[in-house]
Amino acid sequence: METQDRLLFSKLFHKHRQVEVTLNRSVLAWKETEKSRKRNRAETAHIHALQVCEIVAVHTKDDDQDNKETRRSRAEAKQTSQLYPHAFTVSYVRRTRLHQWCCSEVMFHSANQALSEQWITVINEQLALLTHRPKSLLVYINPYGGKRRGKRIYEQKVAPLFGRACISTDVIVTERANHARDHLKTEANLDTYDGVVCVGGDGMFSEILHGLISRTQTDNGVDPNQPDAELVPCSVHIGIIPAGSTDCICFATVGTNDPVTSALHIIVGDSQPMDVCSVHHNDSFLRYSVSLLGYGFYGDVLKDSERKRWMGPARYDLSGVKTFLSHNYYEGSISFLPADMGDPRDKLQCRSGCSVCQHKPSSKDTQWEKKEKSDKVGGWRTIRGKFIAINAASMSCACPRSPKGLSPSAHLADGTTDLILVRKCSRLDFLTHLLRHTNKEDQFDHSFVEVHRVRRFNFQPQQNEMHSLEDLTETPKKTGFRPICSAQTNYNSQDSHSSWNCDGEILPHAAIRVSVQPQLIRLFARGIEEQQQCLLEDPCTLWALEPNTHYSVD
Ligand SMILES: CCCCCCCCCCCCC/C=C/[C@@H](O)[C@H](COP(=O)(O)O)NC(=O)CCCCC
Ligand SMILES: Nc1ncnc2c1ncn2[C@@H]1O[C@H](COP(=O)(O)OP(=O)(O)O)[C@@H](O)[C@H]1O
Ligand SMILES: [Ca+2]
Numbered sequence: 001m002e003t004q005d006r007l008l009f010s011k012l013f014h015k016h017r018q019v020e021v022t023l024n025r026s027v028l029a030w031k032e033t034e035k036s037r038k039r040n041r042a043e044t045a046h047i048h049a050l051q052v053c054e055i056v057a058v059h060t061k062d063d064d065q066d067n068k069e070t071r072r073s074r075a076e077a078k079q080t081s082q083l084y085p086h087a088f089t090v091s092y093v094r095r096t097r098l099h100q101w102c103c104s105e106v107m108f109h110s111a112n113q114a115l116s117e118q119w120i121t122v123i124n125e126q127l128a129l130l131t132h133r134p135k136s137l138l139v140y141i142n143p144y145g146g147k148r149r150g151k152r153i154y155e156q157k158v159a160p161l162f163g164r165a166c167i168s169t170d171v172i173v174t175e176r177a178n179h180a181r182d183h184l185k186t187e188a189n190l191d192t193y194d195g196v197v198c199v200g201g202d203g204m205f206s207e208i209l210h211g212l213i214s215r216t217q218t219d220n221g222v223d224p225n226q227p228d229a230e231l232v233p234c235s236v237h238i239g240i241i242p243a244g245s246t247d248c249i250c251f252a253t254v255g256t257n258d259p260v261t262s263a264l265h266i267i268v269g270d271s272q273p274m275d276v277c278s279v280h281h282n283d284s285f286l287r288y289s290v291s292l293l294g295y296g297f298y299g300d301v302l303k304d305s306e307r308k309r310w311m312g313p314a315r316y317d318l319s320g321v322k323t324f325l326s327h328n329y330y331e332g333s334i335s336f337l338p339a340d341m342g343d344p345r346d347k348l349q350c351r352s353g354c355s356v357c358q359h360k361p362s363s364k365d366t367q368w369e370k371k372e373k374s375d376k377v378g379g380w381r382t383i384r385g386k387f388i389a390i391n392a393a394s395m396s397c398a399c400p401r402s403p404k405g406l407s408p409s410a411h412l413a414d415g416t417t418d419l420i421l422v423r424k425c426s427r428l429d430f431l432t433h434l435l436r437h438t439n440k441e442d443q444f445d446h447s448f449v450e451v452h453r454v455r456r457f458n459f460q461p462q463q464n465e466m467h468s469l470e471d472l473t474e475t476p477k478k479t480g481f482r483p484i485c486s487a488q489t490n491y492n493s494q495d496s497h498s499s500w501n502c503d504g505e506i507l508p509h510a511a512i513r514v515s516v517q518p519q520l521i522r523l524f525a526r527g528i529e530e531q532q533q534c535l536l537e538d539p540c541t542l543w544a545l546e547p548n549t550h551y552s553v554d
Pocket of ligand 1: 402
């Protein structure tokens, strides 16, 4: 970076010290001047830098300054304000704990009003060049999601940030289930928004997903009932402010469930493509899924938990224990079309800028699929058996309960889903498998678990009439649970079918056809960041550094 690339360079005051401030197209940086450093006997010159793309806003001093600095040294602050009364504040993204962001501020003072205004103008000009940032958002709040804090979370933590970033919003607090979905499907004027934000959990996200996809297909004349239809990607981004019970979609795309972090990802206009599974029963469309499609264990947990909604997020713990103790298994046949790339056990985790997901399936891949379809059996595999759980994870499904998720190496946007088959096994074995979701051990490393990366799959449950004698002898006594090490599992003819847990919603049919639609939607997210993100360039290059001075960089 040569000094001629500088857009602005000035000597200003920051925390009562004179600093050289410099701005180019990508970085805003400042360091104490030599004069000021000598006065403060500082041996090291510290260079601070922040990326322009992570600046939230710039404002005249104003209002906001009940900050720590002012509390620490009111007298000094008063003196600076008197000598250098013209100030501006830059709000920017600061990384705090792992994957967590906050909005920080830095204030610069000047004696010269025109100079202060020039800084504001030039920074704003640079922000205006970031055209991917949303200017107008449609926000839906589920007031009953999670611990029923959605409205408060939005009003106290998110709305002030949107206001600071000059984003205009239309806010709808939902009055019933499917209010947001129906509004998006038929009423919302989507041309006026750059994004739709949902404040709630995975169920609320699912409403937005269905509303947007359905609207997009209707507008483009695509019939979603055709299982082989190529769906049209949605042009409007979706933002998630986590305020639900599991919030797995937020956690797996951002790395944390923090409303402020998510609001900042929306403000900076991050964009993360995501695969969507379309689920059909015969030739009728049932639902879309982006995270978990789970039959058996997760379907039963969800079904049981719906009756305990009043308990809030803790309902899943109780239903989880109950379902685990019931130890049901289900018979059926699963056929799938393996993906030609990647492996669920390759330990290549999907992270921000993931190289696997950069490769959007091309028309060549689609032709390959068509060929597979045309020779009917080519590529398709079928597995019959008795399963405790059949899970399709289109993303890792990481969440606070399971920080690495159901399939730690699943990708957000590779056009595939990881099909995990957990066969009938003892309770102890199943418990060991479940516990491995919460520690570093490999949950797939069991003889009764297999996992396949697939593009499509079909499930057909076993018809009720055929039970082997062995199965019938396994029907449990109604009075209690059998020993924890027992290999026996429950099978009673009334409950011979489970339900599918589709991103937290119960599906009415057991027999389904699933097809992954690559990168059908985009979220205001960037995937999980690997580590503290480095600056695009070394801020030291912004200055001709002085000899015999030690420098340190933020
Ligand atoms: C004995 C220790 C057992 C630990 C098991 C941990 C495994 C947890 C994996 C959880 C995967 C969750 C996938 C996401 C599902 C959500 O879409 C769904 C709805 O979320 P929301 O709308 O926010 O309520 N949540 C669930 O289905 C809950 C599953 C909980 C299972 C215990
Ligand atoms: N105003 C409302 N009243 C009742 N149910 C609602 C309302 N708004 C949304 N819902 C439904 O609530 C369910 C759960 O919402 P969600 O935000 O995912 O919370 P949780 O994570 O606690 O399940 C979703 O199925 C959604 O359709
Ligand atoms: Ca995927």
